[in-house]
Amino acid sequence: MTGLDTALTRDAGIAVPLIGGAMFPCSNPELVAAVSEGGGIGIVQPLSMEYVHGRLLRDGLRLIRRLTSKPIGMNVLIEQSSKIYLERMSRYVDIALEEGVRLFITSLGKPRWVVDRVAQAGGLVYHDVTERKWALKGLESGVRGLIAVNHRAGGHAGPKSAGQLMDELGDLGVPLVCAGGIGDAAGFVAALHLGYAGAQLGTRFIATVECTAHPEYKSAIVAADEDDIVLTERVTGVPLAVIRTPYVERVGTRAGPIARWLLRQRRTKHFMRTWYTLNSAWRLKRGHFAGPSSRDYWQAGKSVSGITSIEPAGEIVRRFAAAARDG
Numbered sequence: 001m002t003g004l005d006t007a008l009t010r011d012a013g014i015a016v017p018l019i020g021g022a023m024f025p026c027s028n029p030e031l032v033a034a035v036s037e038g039g040g041i042g043i044v045q046p047l048s049m050e051y052v053h054g055r056l057l058r059d060g061l062r063l064i065r066r067l068t069s070k071p072i073g074m075n076v077l078i079e080q081s082s083k084i085y086l087e088r089m090s091r092y093v094d095i096a097l098e099e100g101v102r103l104f105i106t107s108l109g110k111p112r113w114v115v116d117r118v119a120q121a122g123g124l125v126y127h128d129v130t131e132r133k134w135a136l137k138g139l140e141s142g143v144r145g146l147i148a149v150n151h152r153a154g155g156h157a158g159p160k161s162a163g164q165l166m167d168e169l170g171d172l173g174v175p176l177v178c179a180g181g182i183g184d185a186a187g188f189v190a191a192l193h194l195g196y197a198g199a200q201l202g203t204r205f206i207a208t209v210e211c212t213a214h215p216e217y218k219s220a221i222v223a224a225d226e227d228d229i230v231l232t233e234r235v236t237g238v239p240l241a242v243i244r245t246p247y248v249e250r251v252g253t254r255a256g257p258i259a260r261w262l263l264r265q266r267r268t269k270h271f272m273r274t275w276y277t278l279n280s281a282w283r284l285k286r287g288h289f290a291g292p293s294s295r296d297y298w299q300a301g302k303s304v305s306g307i308t309s310i311e312p313a314g315e316i317v318r319r320f321a322a323a324a325r326d327g
Contacts, residue, residue, distance in 0.1 A: 152181025183306030
């Protein structure tokens with residue numbers, strides 16, 4: 001499949017099988033809207049909306065609606081971390097449904113409750129996976145499609161290549177979306193040739209006019225090559241893909257021995273994950289707005305190798321679409 005009519009475009013009601021992935025902290029409302037207006041679908045990250053960009057979720061969704069009438073989606077992180085957190089996520093889903101969102105992308109848990117809630121409103125859920133066992137859990141919960149996160153992705157990347165994931169998941173009978181390593185139109189077309197129903201891009205959309213990330217962050221993405229992307233445990237406790245900077249080189253990429261031990265213990269791992277979550281949210285928010293002197297981290301994937309300029313998000317979507325039409 002090298003055209004633009006895929007299972008993803010039909011499910012999401014969009015023209016181009018391209019998702020602007022939800023990013024903490026980079027998914028500001030203007031960026032989400034620009035991806036959708038260009039013909040793809042922008043995905044809202046609700047924690048980013050409220051705690052980075054300073055808008056209540058409902059207000060942020062309504063701002064996006066003033067910027068575009070085209071479909072948008074929302075990311076739901078469903079890890080069983082605390083009752084308060086899950087109640088918040090449940091409230092976010094209700095608000096999004098009330099505001100007309102019908103495509104949801106779930107991560108980090110079993111998405112049954114999201115699927116059930118969304119299905120009542122006629123919506124669909126796609127689920128992030130890095131290997132077959134997580135895909136099967138998602139399908140048991142009734143998800144419509146899978147976001148196959150490969151080893152070239154930014155943030156928390158998977159261990160396998162796009163080709164390996166297609167071989168591993170291709171027989172499951174649901175749409176697969178390629179996530180990771182796509183920074184240019186050629187990579188997008190290659191993913192469609194592999195049999196993917198579309199692609200999810202994150203890093204490529206940070207280096208855009210509409211993204212409110214610090215100009216130095218965007219410039220670092222444009223200047224970086226894939227060898228400049230390293231995995232660090234020091235932000236979230238598990239490997240996170242970031243740009244190698246002097247600060248990253250100075251502090252190293254491995255969590256300390258005490259932290260690693262606490263993360264493995266049943267009684268302490270949830271406390272450590274909560275601590276890392278709070279710490280990483282603060283660091284990544286600072287890194288989003290701060291310049292190169294900041295002692296923080298800039299998330300990015302290996303797609304940096306295909307990113308050569310900062311440009312409007314809509315132009316990226318249209319260029320990728322043209323390349324897919326040409327085959």
